[in-house]
Amino acid sequence: MKVVEVRRAGGPLTVAERPLPQPQAHQVRIRVEACGICHGDLMAVHGYHPGITFPRVPGHEVIGRIDAVGPEAEGWTVGQRVGVGYVHGPLGVTGVTVDGGYAEYMVAHENALVAIDEAWDAVVAAPLMCAGVTTFSALRQSAARPGDIVAIVGMGGLGHLAVQYARHFGYYTVALTRSPEKVEGARQLGAHEAILIGAADPAAELLRLGGAKLILVTAPNAELASQLVRGLAHDGQLLTVIGGGEPLVVSPGEILGRRLSIRGWRVDDPEELPRALAFSLRAGVRPEVEAYPLDEAAYAFQRMLDGTVHYRAVLVPGRSQG
């Protein structure tokens, strides 16, 4: 089978041939139909995660069909449509400490699987497995209530889904983007307002609206996130769903004065993913994607890093080059 692997920390994404993996006890093998390219895949590419070994196949936004069931794997059958997200399962972390979905086939633990409705196009559904469930969960579990002002920072793979969820959840939704062409895109996706960072002072704009109850940070820019704290309302919260090593700089006085809070959100409830998938299907939340064959993984990954991709790049193993 064809895979895209990283052979050393910081190494390039390289196309390789491997033998077909055999599902072990409590595992299934999946023929991958689509796998989204997530910013979190940098953990595999750079080897940031403890316990990572190389070569490693990244990818934790997987949609596919079961094509073999290992011994003792219960509840799953050949031909069934399934997805695999960023799972800290018994087998390891998908696409980080165990091989993921940048491949024609992968194996996954039975507990790492979620059933995928046949109504979904695999390429469209793939980004829901991480970007979708992450933003869905962060907004759902936050302190914001319908009618509150919620700002979404960044209009990439995560942000463009966060805007859709925020609108559906009844927030007054404000998108913040550095990309002029995404200002109109954000409005089309449901944002009540879209602010071009750089053209306006986004914190001042949020204060003009009365201050944001929630600022959801989906772009890896700690300096910008620090500046945006000024745009929070009383009891407001800055919530990040994206990592990064740069420090957030906020004065204790500012946090104290308006009782602000800063926190991170990562999904750890396994029920959240089926909930996000069902809501997205019924409510019409749809990832916007660019599809690429495995041979163009390195190019697609660079477009994700550069922020030039049309919201989310998705690898489609069945698609040939060109």
Ligand SMILES: [Zn+2]
């Ligand atoms: Zn991810």
